[in-house]
Amino acid sequence: MISIMESKHDNSSDKHLDLPLYEQIKRKILLSLEQGVWSPGELIPSEVELANSYHVSSGTIRKAMDELVSQHILIRRQGSGTFVATHQEEQSKYRFLHLANSQGKMKESTNKILLCSHQKAPEAVYKAFEMHPDDIFVHIRRLMSFNLQPIVFEDIWFPCPMFESLNLELLQVWTGTLYGLIENHFGIHMIHAQERISAVMPTEIAREYLQIDKSIPVLDIFRTSYSYGEKPIEVRQAQYVTMEYHYLNYLS
Amino acid sequence: MISIMESKHDNSSDKHLDLPLYEQIKRKILLSLEQGVWSPGELIPSEVELANSYHVSSGTIRKAMDELVSQHILIRRQGSGTFVATHQEEQSKYRFLHLANSQGKMKESTNKILLCSHQKAPEAVYKAFEMHPDDIFVHIRRLMSFNLQPIVFEDIWFPCPMFESLNLELLQVWTGTLYGLIENHFGIHMIHAQERISAVMPTEIAREYLQIDKSIPVLDIFRTSYSYGEKPIEVRQAQYVTMEYHYLNYLS
DNA sequence: CAGTGGTCTAGACCACTTC
DNA sequence: AAGTGGTCTAGACCACTGC
Known part of the structure; x- marks a missing residue:
């Protein structure tokens, strides 16, 4: 295997000596994204330009980009170029929301912000961030409804000081998705998340907003979301009413 | 775009005139798998052999196989060849079982078959197969335990007459996974599945086997599994105790 | 019409497995 | 040593977008 360092470049900080070229390039692109060289939605250099600047063939660039x-x-x-992905396109609006009724689809949704404050977080939250009990977080509480029926009640946590400027007014003015706002105001794009799902009886406050009887169990979904660097950016704990809608998951 | 039909072959049933070559080849391979030309675990022809027999370059074969x-x-x-995937490898033993405790991993599991009979199925089941109320199915009921703790109680349904010969003795003799048995005895490989998850109070029979109090809610997971042809092969309804273990899902 | 990504080819060389 | 998949190259031509 020929590394970029040995063969062409004089990039003395290159640590990927034994990795295939396309893997080295993939990591360089990811690093550029992590460092904000290109922002969400932005056009990145064309495949031929990248091939020239990395001194590899366009086939190698394609293989890196494919992944x-x-x-x-x-x-x-095609015809326009390659862009940094964003959560602000219509198609990815529900990319992380695995909810569907028995007919398979969702009706119009509405989002109501119930509160937004800066405060300490419960243990499960600060531990997910590997932070301390006294650290301050932005806490957002909201209610999602489908077809005017309340379905999801959630508490969302972002760490300070990074998200210090996130406040109620920003949230209420913004018309897109929450992840779209995070991209727009902080330049951070969520690339994947993990959800831990269990069945519980709803908390009293959730039950009140979800307008269900206290005998009705709900899904408890604890999500941790990550951006490019594999560091957690957001944690949320949601309760889903699953009488009409269900959590849908595809296994492959 | 050049289709195989127009250019080289005389395959008069080729309907993929406008698809890229690699897509046409991908479908031909899938069709061969569906028709049982190659069985789970079997070695398929090498990339150069396939390139010769389909009259395309090896790069095109690679692109089809990549997907x-x-x-x-x-x-x-590498070095051995390309094989039809199977559920009998150690790595795919838990491919469809998204269960983990807070430490992230599962202990040893044991499977107990509670019953296996041939009978009519409830509405949700025969409808998922687009079959009729009077149709007969193989019904398997089983209990999965982790570290001796009962966690998953499930009712599994396979349609007759295809799976007529599936019986209690076969299940009890088999030491691998259920999907491994299905591959071995029926040559059918499950490639993906859909799960619909909700929170419910356990049924009385489930509660008994899962040894939980009747105040404890459980996950209700309705799975439909598919083989190559996108036709449903298996339906199961499971109840998961989520006090120690949780359903884990990765979003991307 | 210039520039972009999408498809396809032909072939070199490497890494690995099997005999 | 022979055969397999894995990496990488150089270049042709097509489909699509935007000016």
Whole structure:
């Protein structure tokens, strides 16, 4: 295997000596994204330009990009170019929301912000961030409804000081998705998340907003979301009413 | 775009005139798998052999196979060849079981078959197969335990007459996974599944086997599994105790 | 019409497995 | 040593977008 360092470049910080070229390039692109060289939605250099600047063939660039495209990190548009993926496109609006009724689809949704404050977080939250009990977080509480029926009640946590400026007014003015706002105001794009799902009896406050009887169990969904660097960016704990809608998951 | 039909072959039933070559080849391979030309675990022809027999370059064959490999339909082993994927490898034993405790992993599991009979199925089941109320199914009931703790109680349904010969003795003799048995005795490989998850109070029979109090809610997971032809092969309804273990899902 | 990504080819060389 | 998949190249031509 020929590394970029040995063969052409004089990039003395290159640590990927034994990795295939396309893997080295993939990591360089990811690093550029992590460092904000290209922002969500932005056009990145064309395949031939990248091939020239990395001194590899365009086939190698394509192989590196193929993987990033399949991970929804980049988006190719034939004739236009390759773009940094964003949560602000219509198609990815429900990418992380696995909810459907028995007919398979969702009706119009509405989002109501119930509160937004800066405060300490419960243990499960600060531990997910590997932070401390006294650290301050932005806490957002909201209610999602489908067809005017309340379905999801959730508490969302972002760490300070990074998200210090996130406040109620911003949230209420913004008309897109929450992840779209995070991209727009902080330049951070969520690329994947993990959800831990269990069945519980709803908390009293959730039950009140979800307008269900206290005998009705709900899904408890604890999500941790990650951006490019594999560091957690957001944690949320949601309760889903699953009488009409269900959590849908595809296994492959 | 040049189709195989127009250019080289005389395959008069080719309907993929406008698809790229690699897509046409991918479908031909899938069709061969569906028709049982190659069985689970079997070695398929090498890339150069396939390139010769389809009259395309090896790069095109690779592109077709890349997609099938990423869908876990084929497995490449450098130096040995390309094989039809199977559920009998250690790595795919838990491919469809998204269960983990807070430490992230599962202890040893044991499977107890509670019953296996041939009978009519409830509405949700025969409808998922687009069959009729009077149709007969193989019904399997089983209990999965982790670390001796009962966690999953499930009712599994396979349609007759295809699975007529599936019986209690077969199940009790078999030491691998259920999907491994299905591959071994029926030559059918499950490639993906859909799960619909909700929170419910356990049924009385489930509660008894899962040894939980009647105040404890459980996950209700309705799974439909598919083989190559996108026709449903198996339906199961499971109840998961989520006090120690949780349903884990990765979003991307 | 220039520039982009999408498809396809032909072939070199490497890494690995099997005999 | 022979055969397999894995990496990488150089270049042709097509389909699509935007000016």
